[in-house]
Amino acid sequence: GIQVEQSPPDLxxxxxxxxxxxxxxxxxxxxxxxxxxxPWGQLINLFYIPSGTKQNGRLSAxxxxxxxxxxxxxxxxxxxxxxxxxxxxxxxDGLTFGKGTHLIIQP
Amino acid sequence: DTEVxxxxxxxVMGMTNKKSLKCEQHMGHRAMYWYKQKAKKxxxxxxxxxYEKLSINESVPSRFSPECPNSSLLNxxxxxxxxxxxxxxxxxxxxxxxxxxxxxxxxxGSRLTVL
Numbered sequence: 001g002i003q004v005e006q007s008p009p010d011l012x013x014x015x016x017x018x019x020x021x022x023x024x025x026x027x028x029x030x031x032x033x034x035x036x037x038x039p040w041g042q043l044i045n046l047f048y049i050p051s052g053t054k055q056n057g058r059l060s061a062x063x064x065x066x067x068x069x070x071x072x073x074x075x076x077x078x079x080x081x082x083x084x085x086x087x088x089x090x091x092x093d094g095l096t097f098g099k100g101t102h103l104i105i106q107p
Numbered sequence: 108d109t110e111v112x113x114x115x116x117x118x119v120m121g122m123t124n125k126k127s128l129k130c131e132q133h134m135g136h137r138a139m140y141w142y143k144q145k146a147k148k149x150x151x152x153x154x155x156x157x158y159e160k161l162s163i164n165e166s167v168p169s170r171f172s173p174e175c176p177n178s179s180l181l182n183x184x185x186x187x188x189x190x191x192x193x194x195x196x197x198x199x200x201x202x203x204x205x206x207x208x209x210x211x212x213x214x215x216g217s218r219l220t221v222l
């Protein structure tokens with residue numbers, strides 16, 4: 001099956017810092033999504049981005065499908081950005097998730 | 108607010124109990140999914156329904172029995188579970204399955220503890 005690798009696995013930053021999270025995948029995909037999982041377990045949709053660039057407030061994402069990677073940018077981090085960020089990809093069936101990046105934003 | 112609703116949010120059951128997890132969506136989606144997530148791990152796909160028919164079963168033990176009574180509802184029936192089945196169970200939906208496109212939307216999850 002398709003492999004999804006996320007880096008870094010853990011990231012600790014001070015409030016106000018910027019960060020870049022990376023997602024590499026092993027095959028061509030029809031769908032790529034970024035999620036933020038909050039402490040209660042809910043997966044919050046950040047971006048649906050099989051290709052191209054999107055921005056939503058302090059967050060933006062870029063997927064280069066031909067090179068099989070996606071980047072999630074978080075600017076001016078806030079403590080509420082803490083949590084696990086998952087990249088997930090899909091060919092035909094359900095989403096396959098990477099192992100996630102655990103982000104801690106310290107005040 | 109999520110448009111995929113899961114009940115109950117928390118469930119504690121013994122190994123001999125029979126219980127069910129329920130999921131409902133009103134977005135007109137025709138594909139629905141069950142995922143299982145253990146602590147500090149990513150979600151793993153269990154079942155996929157497309158147009159109310161079971162499309163994918165990822166080799167899940169028979170003590171988990173899915174059911175899709177109509178296009179808005181998805182159930183997961185639980186029987187004779189083991190303590191290692193304790194996990195967060197997530198339901199999701201998308202417009203369709205074929206072609207693999209379309210965004211998945213997740214519910215808040217049902218946190219299951221098996222004693």
